[in-house]
Amino acid sequence: MAENIHNLVDLVRGHRVFIQTHNFPDQDAIASAFGLQYLLQQFGVPSTICHHGPVERAVTANMVSELGIEMLSDENDSANTPMCKNDYIITVDSQKGSGNIDDLIGCEVACIDHHPTFVEVDDYKYKDVRIVGSCSTIIADYYRECGVEMSEGVATALLYGLKCDTRNFTRGVTRLDVEMYNYLFPKSNNQLIRRYQAAEIEYSELNAFSDSLRNIEIYDEVGFAFLDFPCKEGFIATVSDFILDIDLVKFVVVYTRRPHGFKFSVRSELDEFDAGAIVSEALKDVGLGGGHKAMAGGFAEEEKVLEKSIDFKQVIQNLFLDAISKKKAK
Numbered sequence: 001m002a003e004n005i006h007n008l009v010d011l012v013r014g015h016r017v018f019i020q021t022h023n024f025p026d027q028d029a030i031a032s033a034f035g036l037q038y039l040l041q042q043f044g045v046p047s048t049i050c051h052h053g054p055v056e057r058a059v060t061a062n063m064v065s066e067l068g069i070e071m072l073s074d075e076n077d078s079a080n081t082p083m084c085k086n087d088y089i090i091t092v093d094s095q096k097g098s099g100n101i102d103d104l105i106g107c108e109v110a111c112i113d114h115h116p117t118f119v120e121v122d123d124y125k126y127k128d129v130r131i132v133g134s135c136s137t138i139i140a141d142y143y144r145e146c147g148v149e150m151s152e153g154v155a156t157a158l159l160y161g162l163k164c165d166t167r168n169f170t171r172g173v174t175r176l177d178v179e180m181y182n183y184l185f186p187k188s189n190n191q192l193i194r195r196y197q198a199a200e201i202e203y204s205e206l207n208a209f210s211d212s213l214r215n216i217e218i219y220d221e222v223g224f225a226f227l228d229f230p231c232k233e234g235f236i237a238t239v240s241d242f243i244l245d246i247d248l249v250k251f252v253v254v255y256t257r258r259p260h261g262f263k264f265s266v267r268s269e270l271d272e273f274d275a276g277a278i279v280s281e282a283l284k285d286v287g288l289g290g291g292h293k294a295m296a297g298g299f300a301e302e303e304k305v306l307e308k309s310i311d312f313k314q315v316i317q318n319l320f321l322d323a324i325s326k327k328k329a330k
């Protein structure tokens with residue numbers, strides 16, 4: 001039987017409950033956590049939203065403060081929370097072992113996500129993973145199923161999360177996403193969402209943005225850009241979305257340096273280029289990657305990349321171009 005909110009409520013009732021997003025939470029992760037928190041509250045279960053890594057985008061931070069969302073950050077030290085090992089953790093918009101969520105103290109009993117599973121974890125007592133456009137979609141579906149009314153703030157957050165992750169209904173959209181759009185729209189503050197959507201690029205990042213665009217190299221419909229300056233997670237994603245809009249580009253690999261390695265954001269606009277499968281193949285010997293058909297990410301260890309050649313850009317381009325020809329041939 002499909003998972004439903006009543007099973008989750010029964011599981012966590014009586015425990016101290018934390019809802020953990022992926023690191024550096026984005027709009028969809030925060031909206032999902034906020035929506036789930038409000039829903040559990042309607043069943044008399046209080047919970048706390050927590051995360052590792054700050055909210056980086058100004059537009060996301062605005063959403064958090066304007067909608068009154070309270071979140072607990074570990075301030076970049078996973079031991080630095082009031083959490084203890086008997087606390088129950090529900091992960092949203094992420095799964096253990098997917099590389100983008102730190103292991104906070106507590107027991108991960110449940111997971112609600114819309115990403116394909118990287119690493120099978122057996123010890124979830126509740127697992128609802130559906131490959132839909134956003135995690136917000138799954139949370140909205142819980143409300144519809146159990147008939148609990150949501151606040152305008154929750155509806156606004158969920159609809160905004162849904163729009164962000166599907167890039168305004170142009171990426172990874174399923175029938176359920178469209179149904180949830182219908183469900184959320186009359187309950188939301190659409191003017192607020194419009195305002196958020198008109199502020200995706202920060203003025204202070206314009207220089208970085210134009211630098212990134214100057215670094216684009218295109219090989220046979222595949223665009224690469226190495227961002228050679230410190231940049232936020234969300235910024236890398238914004239740049240890769242933008243590059244995909246170039247007519248010659250059908251597949252994008254954007255990456256930047258992180259301590260001990262490189263962080264990747266990958267996008268595809270063609271079904272025959274499965275971004276998740278390609279990044280997982282490309283990085284299998286040097287790191288870890290995966291995700292959706294249209295949108296994926298990964299990490300490569302610097303040492304392993306440099307072992308192949310000190311010209312790391314060449315190494316990375318070759319890894320991806322080889323993975324693409326291999327995966328496309330299938």
Ligand SMILES: [Mn+2]
Pocket residue numbers: 028029093114134135165
């Ligand atoms: Mn998401």
